[in-house]
Amino acid sequence: MHTTTVGLELRPMPVPTTLDAEDAADFVDMVRVRNLVYREISGHSDFDITPGELLPALQPTPYTDRMFWNVLVDGELVGRAGLDLPLEDGSRVGFWRVELRRDAWGRGVGTAAYELIERVARERGRSVLQTSVDHPQSDGPRLDAPTGFGSIPADRAARFLRDRGYALEQVVRMSALTLDDDTFARVAEHLAAARAASTDYRLVSWDAPTPAEFVAGYGTVKAAMSTDAPAAGIEYDAEQWDADRVAAHDRRYVDAGRRLHVTAAQHIATGELVAFTELVIGHDLAATTHQEDTLVARAHRGHRLGMLVKAAALLAWRDIAPDSRRVITFNAEENRPMLDINEALGFTPVSYEGEWKKELS
Incomplete structure (x- = not known):
């Protein structure tokens, strides 16, 4: 209609x-x-x-x-x-x-x-509606996230949402990294240190579509994104990822001619994939690279696996898309462990998004 x-x-x-x-x-x-x-x-x-x-x-x-x-x-x-x-x-x-x-x-x-x-x-x-809104930097009053991390301008978009019963639940930071020789030298140093701290793990990587040997493990860590990533008051359903869902996910990139490169940490003793990050670029290999999902499984945190997979992915990207000079990524402001990694690698803040929620009567 x-x-x-x-x-x-x-x-x-x-x-x-x-x-x-x-x-x-x-x-x-x-x-x-x-x-x-x-x-x-x-x-x-x-x-x-x-x-x-x-x-x-x-x-x-x-x-x-x-x-x-x-x-x-x-x-x-x-x-x-x-x-x-x-x-x-x-x-x-x-x-x-x-x-x-x-x-x-x-x-x-x-x-x-x-x-x-x-x-x-x-x-x-x-009964619950949620949206993500970019709030460009501006002067004037601000709204603090209830998490205690981050704020956004009380701008036109914020007024629109508050007038309709929405509450700000979380602030998300967009960060950017310039890819140049100095960056790659710094990333290589962090990779070496992360390798030394994670000797019980090996690095594996692939381009979509996911190889059969990694489908189950990739599905497990992708499902964990819906339950283990910091979400504040935003509601996400616990997702189940079987082989069909992994294949459907991969087709979004393969059919589009976009390159999805996954770098993961595999626990040597069990063979489980326990950390991963994704880098994506389209047909134009000189365009901006997007770092999409990144996660370290709860049981394996504390071994510098986030730095391990992120640094390894960026160094591999020199050969995959050598003309791409910029990477962007998004992280919740309260996700200090991941922001610490990004800042050490050289990512700097660019802008902020508000995550908004309304309970329908």
Whole structure:
């Protein structure tokens, strides 16, 4: 059903199977505006992606019910809205986004899009809505995270969310690392020290798709991301990762032509994978590299495994994408062990996101 009011249309956007499909035009236009919105907010192009790279990531899966709307005013695309509903048994959460061009702000467009999202979430039986919002640095009052770590400006986005009953639960730091000779020399020193502290473990690595010998172990540590990563008051369902889910995850990258390189620590005595990190880059090997999930299993913390896998991954990246000169990553502000690793490697803060939550009545 289309929703229209005073020139506004919230048009459902089915995800096409290919870019050649008859219904692909709306998707391609959405990606163009998505990139524009991210550049307007952040002031950089680190999050740019091509339609061909994004399309596989949005294909339907058995694990999440995903809904998308293109937001148009007088027939012109000004943004997008989306709602993700995890399909774990008993899930009560929904994750949403409304992203608009700056020239569409202040016209009731965001309000209308959000009201649609909350209505659909209620109809689907969800009782908790959560969203992640970039809060660029600005002067004026600030909001402190209830964790006691980090703050964000009490800006327009924060006011929008608070007016609708949302509470700030967590602050997440985006950090960046410049890849140059000095950085690699520093990383090599940290890798040597981490190796000396972790003699009960060996390093293994691979590019997606995951080799059969590592599928079970990779699934175990990926599942732990939903339960063991610092989440403050944000709710995540405990996920189960079998071989099918690992394969579906890997296809998002392989089908997009994006390179996903996994570096992991394997416990020598048991053969278990107990720590890992992921580096990702698209077709343009000179573009920004994204460090995605990183985790050390609880039972194996205290052996410098986080530094081990991160440093090893960065040194391997010299051969994989030698022209990429920048890596970005995200960490909860209360995740001091991981931030200590990043800061030692040379990562510096760039911006902050707020993680917001609302309990629906």
